[in-house]
Amino acid sequence: MGKEKAVVVRQFNKDNPAEALDVVKRDVPEPKAGEALVRVLMRPINPSDIFCIQGIYGGWHPKLPAIPGLEGLGVIEKIGPQPTPPSTETARKLKEGQRVVAVPWPSAEGEGTWQQYVAVPIENLVPVRDEVSNEDAAQYLVNPVTALGFFEDLKIPKCKYLLQNAANSVLGKEVILLAKKRGVKTINVVRRDEVINELKSIGADEVINSKTENIVARVKEITGNEGAWAAINPIGGPASRPFFSAVRNSGLVYIYSMYGDEVYVPIADLLWRDVTVRGFWLNVWLSRLPKDVKEQKLQEVMDLMADGIIKPPPARAKYPLDDVKKAVEDAQSKSGSAGKVLLEG
Numbered sequence: 001m002g003k004e005k006a007v008v009v010r011q012f013n014k015d016n017p018a019e020a021l022d023v024v025k026r027d028v029p030e031p032k033a034g035e036a037l038v039r040v041l042m043r044p045i046n047p048s049d050i051f052c053i054q055g056i057y058g059g060w061h062p063k064l065p066a067i068p069g070l071e072g073l074g075v076i077e078k079i080g081p082q083p084t085p086p087s088t089e090t091a092r093k094l095k096e097g098q099r100v101v102a103v104p105w106p107s108a109e110g111e112g113t114w115q116q117y118v119a120v121p122i123e124n125l126v127p128v129r130d131e132v133s134n135e136d137a138a139q140y141l142v143n144p145v146t147a148l149g150f151f152e153d154l155k156i157p158k159c160k161y162l163l164q165n166a167a168n169s170v171l172g173k174e175v176i177l178l179a180k181k182r183g184v185k186t187i188n189v190v191r192r193d194e195v196i197n198e199l200k201s202i203g204a205d206e207v208i209n210s211k212t213e214n215i216v217a218r219v220k221e222i223t224g225n226e227g228a229w230a231a232i233n234p235i236g237g238p239a240s241r242p243f244f245s246a247v248r249n250s251g252l253v254y255i256y257s258m259y260g261d262e263v264y265v266p267i268a269d270l271l272w273r274d275v276t277v278r279g280f281w282l283n284v285w286l287s288r289l290p291k292d293v294k295e296q297k298l299q300e301v302m303d304l305m306a307d308g309i310i311k312p313p314p315a316r317a318k319y320p321l322d323d324v325k326k327a328v329e330d331a332q333s334k335s336g337s338a339g340k341v342l343l344e345g
């Protein structure tokens with residue numbers, strides 16, 4: 001069927017991930033039974049993609065060389081043979097030419113989205129609603145589905161507070177938007193004053209600057225001494241400590257990323273106040289859902305995006321696949337909270 005462009009990781013590079021990448025030409029895959037060939041149009045560069053290329057992402061151990069890219073938007077180019085009809089209603093309705101995202105893409109096998117064509121099991125495809133732009137759809141999986149996962153798992157009652165760190169990340173902003181929809185209040189921790197007004201403008205109830213304020217004291221003041229119902233925190237090291245002391249008795253703290261190697265948990269919070277710490281990884285959360293519930297949750301996220309309730313910030317920059325090294329350097333140079341860097345074409 002011809003050739004495609006693909007970005008490959010030849011060897012992991014922790015210090016300089018852009019150096020690990022090459023753009024190569026290879027044969028376009030032929031979809032096997034039960035698969036569809038998807039022409040990928042756009043993908044964001046997420047922190048998790050950079051972790052993969054650095055060789056520090058626990059969920060990505062493909063045989064190298066491998067193609068990175070955990071998410072993206074594409075169009076169904078060709079549906080492969082279907083010896084038995086797909087088991088889901090959604091998959092049975094898919095047509096060539098339709099815009100789709102995949103959950104998951106076959107990234108773990110080294111066939112990620114940083115290439116022009118990917119063969120994907122048809123049952124992994126989610127149709128993109130007309131109201132969702134290509135740019136937003138390309139960012140459907142990693143952050144919006146995680147934001148929904150947090151709320152589904154934490155079951156925070158209406159009017160109670162969720163405390164979150166790195167709240168000005170793209171994920172943090174989507175958590176604020178979804179919290180508003182669900183009637184949950186948010187206390188948002190940032191490390192720069194410049195981002196406070198923006199977070200308030202999208203519905204953050206409270207914002208704390210960790211550089212200038214005492215997180216535990218402020219959370220107690222805001223919650224009338226009760227503490228936040230739960231906390232979500234992507235940052236390890238000593239900065240993780242106050243999040244345990246700032247949740248209520250029997251509160252839950254999710255650690256969900258890899259900035260830092262370890263978290264600091266005060267024993268007193270574990271022992272006398274029954275606080276619990278857990279990791280949250282999107283893939284594990286999705287894998288625990290029964291098939292019909294997973295389909296329903298994925299549709300719910302697509303509907304939240306179509307209704308404008310979850311909206312990623314506009315992309316900060318766009319690069320063709322050929323310029324992937326520059327794009328990765330750009331993505332690393334600034335916080336993604338200013339909008340993602342996208343790879344096109």
Ligand SMILES: NC(=O)c1ccc[n+]([C@@H]2O[C@H](COP(=O)([O-])OP(=O)(O)OC[C@H]3O[C@@H](n4cnc5c(N)ncnc54)[C@H](OP(=O)(O)O)[C@@H]3O)[C@@H](O)[C@H]2O)c1
Nearest residue numbers: 047048146166168169170171256257280281282335336337
């Ligand atoms: N576990 C999961 O399933 C899952 C799913 C989705 C995302 N994630 C993780 O969630 C995180 C956010 O993702 P994203 O796409 O929203 O990222 P993003 O938009 O690029 O934002 C990264 C954020 O991290 C903050 N940050 C980085 N290092 C920090 C530090 N040492 N102390 C305080 N803040 C720091 C930045 O703050 P400044 O703006 O002040 O620089 C920025 O707000 C990533 O680590 C990603 O891997 C995990």
